[in-house]
Amino acid sequence: MGLYTSPGIYSGTEQYDAVDFEVPMNLSLYNYYGKSSIENIFNWSPEEDQWWITxxxxxxxxxxxxxxxxxxxxxxxxxxxYTDIYGTKK
Incomplete structure (x- = not known):
């Protein structure tokens, strides 16, 4: 999971770039066998802020x-x- 900016053209190809800031992120993965059977694979909550987490x-x-x-x-x-990144498209 990552935060990227709007696409730009680099060497003739449209590509996204990483944002220039980092924020708190966390990530968990589960195997879901059913409502009463969920296996936790990992929970990752790094202490440092991130722009990308895996x-x-x-x-x-x-x-x-x-x-x-x-x-x-x-x-x-x-x-x-970073509430200023929220916006509505017109």
């Missing part, structure tokens, strides 16, 4: 071949210090 790791042998159909992600991005 939780992958090839080191856990239980998740070498995960079933993506079971996966559910929950993430938050705290933009309360």
């Amino acid at each position: 939780g992958f790791s090839g080191q856990n042998p239980d998740f070498i071949e995960p079933n993506r159909d079971l996966m559910a992600i929950v993430g938050t991005v705290d933009l309360s210090k």
